[in-house]
Amino acid sequence: MKHNKSYYKKELPYEDRTIILEGPVTGAEIEKLEYDEGLVAFRRPKEQKKALIEIADLPEGRINIVRDGNRIVGYVTFLYPDPMERWSEGNIENLIELGAIEVSPQYRGIQVGKNLLRLSVMDDALEDYIIITTEYYWHWDLKGSGLSVWDYRKVMEKMMNAGGLIWYATDDPEISSHPANCLMVRIGKRVNQDSIERFDRLRLQNRFMY
Secondary structure (H helix, E strand, O other), X not given: OOOOOOOEEEEEEEOOEEEEEEEOOOHHHHHHOEEOOOOOOOOOHHHHHHHHHHHHOOOOOEEEEEEEOOEEEEEEEXXXXXXXXXXXXXXXXXXXXXEEEEEOHHHOOOOHHHHHHHHHOOXXXXXXXXXXXXXXXXXXXXXXXXXXXXXXXXXXXXXXXXXXXXXXXXXXXXXXXXXXXXXXXXXXXXXXXXXXXXXXXXXXXXXXXX
């Protein structure tokens, strides 16, 4: 996806003010904003902010953020799958990955994640794409949430469902390594049958799973 992406914005009530959900934002816009110290799921805050700037400036990169005033308190990333992963092997040009979604702990419980995903799929351009996300339990904040791995999985599934992503079977070894891990997918309305069939071959490489 090129950078002529449509911009979307949504306000969400929070305490005595509103927080802004918006995007896609550019690397320059991210650089100007502060970055919440509670966003630590993937890297230290300083390093993750740098990673978001780099993703935003990729030709296909897309970052949507949650902003409380001048501070990023949540984000979701979209980009091509990692070249080291199975999902890049099929050379499916219209396959992109929801690489990460994170909301700072103090903003959880008001459906920020669900609303961020709903905002993300408002863009008609995404109807040309297969969106995947690979959910691994070791990225989940089990300690902070107090949830069991299965309860957290249910929360993650419901949140992804809000963006139109649903569970798909796969024999990918990393996903199959734990039963709570899962592949979730959204197939855009304009994705052709050839892309869907190539994706099916990619996610199920062991014929006995068909």
